[in-house]
Amino acid sequence: MEQLDWKNLPFGYIKTDYNVRCTYKDGKWGKLEVSTSEYIDIHIAATGLHYGQEAFEGLKAYGGKDGKIRLFRWEENAKRMRSSAEGIKMAVVPVELFKEAMLKVIQLNRKFVPPYGSGATLYIRPLLFGSGAEVGVKPSSEYTFIIFVTPVGPYFKEGIKPVNMLICRDVDRAAPLGTGIYKVGGNYAASMRAIIAARDGGYANTIFLDAKEKKYIDECGPANFFGIKDNTYITPKSESILNSITNMSLLEIAKSLGMKTERRPVLVEELSSFVEAGACGTAAIISPIAKIFDPEKNKVYEYCKDGQPGPESIKLYNKLVAIQYGDEPDTFGWITVID
Numbered sequence: 001m002e003q004l005d006w007k008n009l010p011f012g013y014i015k016t017d018y019n020v021r022c023t024y025k026d027g028k029w030g031k032l033e034v035s036t037s038e039y040i041d042i043h044i045a046a047t048g049l050h051y052g053q054e055a056f057e058g059l060k061a062y063g064g065k066d067g068k069i070r071l072f073r074w075e076e077n078a079k080r081m082r083s084s085a086e087g088i089k090m091a092v093v094p095v096e097l098f099k100e101a102m103l104k105v106i107q108l109n110r111k112f113v114p115p116y117g118s119g120a121t122l123y124i125r126p127l128l129f130g131s132g133a134e135v136g137v138k139p140s141s142e143y144t145f146i147i148f149v150t151p152v153g154p155y156f157k158e159g160i161k162p163v164n165m166l167i168c169r170d171v172d173r174a175a176p177l178g179t180g181i182y183k184v185g186g187n188y189a190a191s192m193r194a195i196i197a198a199r200d201g202g203y204a205n206t207i208f209l210d211a212k213e214k215k216y217i218d219e220c221g222p223a224n225f226f227g228i229k230d231n232t233y234i235t236p237k238s239e240s241i242l243n244s245i246t247n248m249s250l251l252e253i254a255k256s257l258g259m260k261t262e263r264r265p266v267l268v269e270e271l272s273s274f275v276e277a278g279a280c281g282t283a284a285i286i287s288p289i290a291k292i293f294d295p296e297k298n299k300v301y302e303y304c305k306d307g308q309p310g311p312e313s314i315k316l317y318n319k320l321v322a323i324q325y326g327d328e329p330d331t332f333g334w335i336t337v338i339d
């Protein structure tokens with residue numbers, strides 16, 4: 001392999017040597033297989049193609065100073081994939097199979113784990129879809145589970161940087177009793193129009209509101225939202241958002257740093273009372289928010305007036321990243337070390 005330019009990797013797809021696959025048929029999972037192909041042979045009537053029976057996950061492997069590879073809370077990704085599968089009536093991937101596949105694909109592609117200090121990581125993408133043929137709307141009786149990995153550069157090349165967000169009122173990502181709590185492809189398809197409109201307008205992403213009343217903050221594109229005021233980390237509670245593992249972790253870190261935490265509905269008007277705001281997820285960990293524009297109300301909410309991320313966001317970010325890379329002891333029991 002040509003040596004990759006670890007410091008300048010994009011946040012995108014780069015081919016690695018292997019991926020792993022497993023199929024579910026006749027009511028049971030088969031043997032894990034290793035493939036060198038980036039392609040899959042798929043039935044033209046597969047339910048994953050027609051009826052959106054598809055779910056995925058996203059997590060990272062971090063190369064540490066000690067040369068060890070660390071995984072962050074992978075059990076939560078396995079659990080969330082289980083919940084997504086149940087949510088759209090797919091076969092569930094057992095945690096043991098998830099683990100075996102993940103460890104195998106990392107070991108096979110070990111040389112693609114970016115070295116400590118490059119800011120890059122190995123992104124792990126588990127994928128599950130209905131691969132059996134159906135024409136009527138019903139769950140498939142066959143499923144394919146794949147995990148591929150790809151090295152990715154840091155989300156922010158020049159370091160953590162505040163971004164602008166646009167409030168979206170004309171597109172809903174998910175309905176209250178819909179599939180917003182699952183990590184299924186359909187939610188991302190539903191969000192595409194809004195995300196592109198925000199990017200075309202020069203915003204990093206869109207903030208979705210609750211679909212029913214348009215009064216509360218739901219999510220920031222593919223990331224959860226948080227606001228900070230009065231030494232309190234506040235994040236929306238909603239029945240249509242994806243439960244972010246980064247957000248769950250930041251809530252615990254905030255508590256450990258002596259902050260109060262609240263998970264509750266957050267009114268749009270409350271945006272004016274926050275001293276810091278941000279989006280959080282595996283990709284960027286924290287994207288501090290500089291400005292939020294509400295086009296309908298012609299109102300701008302401003303944070304980071306000096307162009308710098310707020311002090312609490314920086315503290316939270318540094319602590320979480322230090323745990324992920326193994327720079328600080330993992331007092332929460334979140335890390336799995338691979339030798």
Ligand SMILES: Cc1ncc(COP(=O)(O)O)c(C=O)c1O
Pocket residue numbers: 058219221222223224242243244245246247280281282283
């Ligand atoms: C819709 C959505 N919300 C939130 C998140 C953040 O979740 P996590 O912190 O588990 O990456 C993601 C990314 O997975 C997402 O796609």
